[in-house]
Amino acid sequence: MTDYKNLKLIATSNPHIRSNETTRSIMLDVIIAMLPTLVWAIIWFGVKALTLTAVSVIGCMFWEWLYRKLMKKPQSVGDLSAVVTGMLLAFVCPVTTPYWMIIIGGFFSIVVVKQLFGGIGKNFVNPALAGRAFLLGSYAGVMTTWIDATQNKAPLMGSTADIITAATPLAYMKTGNMAGLTETYSVVDMFLGKTGGSLGEISAAMLILGGLYLIWRKVINWQTPVAYIATVAVLSFLFPKAGSGLDWMLYSVFGGGLMLGAFFMATDYATSPVTKKGQLIFGIGCGLFTVLIRYFGSYNEGVCYSIMVMNLCVALIDKYTKPTRFGVVKSDKKEAAAK
């Protein structure tokens, strides 16, 4: 029979069971959701899409490991969040970005934006977007060179001086050249990703597939992406710069980094509101700033900066979207406010 006197019991607080979901399993889901987009990028841009992503991932993991090591903090590479940041950073850069440059971008993303503020969950802007913004500010020429994948694939190594480039759909839209745009890219091309642009932003189809996977796995809520995309769709339908409202809307929604931003960037836990109501407001704000920057800003694309601006509003949104206290009905609340 059992020796009850010599049991080695631990007495910890409830609950005594936990769900199977972990930070690591969530990050793994995000990685899985990004794979279709990566596959399409390899098909469309060439093997450089894969090697650039791999270098970016390894770079981000190295910086994370090194920082934690030097600062004598517990290692956190195992939570896979650095892998996600590395993939996203590569996704928002042109495929022709040199390897060394993306490693510098990774340093900014991981060390400056994430670790200096305390590591996972503590950063207040999206690390991958901040890394891109940093690279765009530092190497504007390289970061706005868009290869024409129908003419040539991205070279694996060496100079990109003599590659054939093409204007992205958003460049046409900036000048309101609808005729040139529809001639170069059909709406179907836009949806499938047969266009120019950053490595992981071109294929709306693949990004939506990944986004639906994340919603199905309950990793993200539908509120942020739906509010974001719907806001851009409505505003561009109502205020087309050129052509019909419907055409302008379709090109606006499928063009640029909107799908990548809506499903993978704006839903970043650390830098988005915690309540569903807050996420709706956040998504609408992102959509509004995206359209404003695309229409009136000096850049062609507004997704990156719109999300970063909204990242800074998260604390404010959280403050004003607290859940209604249990047991307090709305009329009570008004009465209390009236007093």
Added chain:
Amino acid sequence: MAQAFFGGVHPHDMKAATNEKAIEQLAPPAEVVIPMSMHFGAPCTPLVKAGDHVKVGQKIGEFRGLGAPIHASVSGTVKAVEPRPYSMGGNMTSVVIENDFQDELSEEVVAPADPDALTVDEMVEAVKNAGIVGMGGATFPTHVKISGGIGKVDTVIINGAECEPYITGDHRTMLERPEEIIGGCKYLAKMFGVDKVIIGVEDNKQNGIDAMNKVIAETNAPVVVEPLRCRYPQGGEKQLCQAITGKQVPPGGLPSNIGCAVFNINTTCAIYRAITKGMPVVNKIVTVSGSGVIEPKNIECPIGTPVSCLFDACGGLKDGTYKIIAGGPMMGMAQYTADVPVGKGTGAMLAFCEKEEQTVEHPQCIRCGKCVAACPVHLEPLFMYQYAEKGMVDELNEAHIMDCMECGACAYACPARMHLTQMFKTGKQLVKDKAAADKAAAEAKKAKEEKEAVNK
């Protein structure tokens, strides 16, 4: 089907281990240890001393203020009245009775001639004398709930949710003793003067629902069974009221504030036995389960049975058992010794030998918001954690930490494995300490001012 409440989680119910096993009677233990506190309120005063002979059902502890009396669960000789470990943590004055195996019933237990002729006051008195408390684990004295609710309550709800994983005692009771449940409901309806009683049951107990519906149809009882969608913590009093009536209990309030009174399935059975037979609470149905138990079972045993006897009746514990929990895995209390006895609120005794908790070494919040979505009382656990960690008492109050009922849903859902519930226990204590300190300071100031006024 009733719509669930806001939030909550859906853990694997783990009930398959015991939900088809009939309630077994435990072979009488050689000794029982009956703690003088098995209810919400002040401990009872022992009425017996070492050497006294006691019989089953004899009152051995009398309550003062809020509480319920305590009765001997076996006949025999009182061996000692001394502090012993009990399942609520720490030690409690307990009456230790050596069983004489005669099973003599006390003369104090008298069945009324005609239970159906009793007045409301007589029925409440019978409930009070029987020492009935909330058997689901909250252990609030039932007679107080009834007498305090009469006139205010228009919805009487029987809590058959049994939302905690592993526990199947209420489910088995529905299958094996439906007539006691329905009988208890009839008396509750009479006491509160309502024309129907609602039994809320999670839909993973369909055969339990059917068994009760059969008795309701046969006896034409004023009872309806309401199936509920499975969701933890459905069995929380406030959540059950919300699921059934759609109304929310105000902060710091009781179900009676919205016209509800909630009773557990086995509390209802106890009410039935008290009114029809004058029988006090001397037995308890306990689900013995978990990865550390060799043969999980549902066992009915005398109150005060040492839990080691329960485990022995289930084939003993597996090697490597590292945790014993009194209650369910979500809200139960981990025990530091197997010497604790079964109390009136002990619905389960679990033993774990596998790593059910899956803790990590350095938990780091990732702000995913899953705790906010899981909280059934609309709190934001991730922010409360930060405030509690930093000792920010004012912020804790603003975040309504005292609304937290420590159900554990947030910590269960947390992918980062933060120790949320544990931190909120600390945080609540901080708030209480601060309130006490503020009160003491205000009193001291007042006293000083008065003194100065006198001196002038």
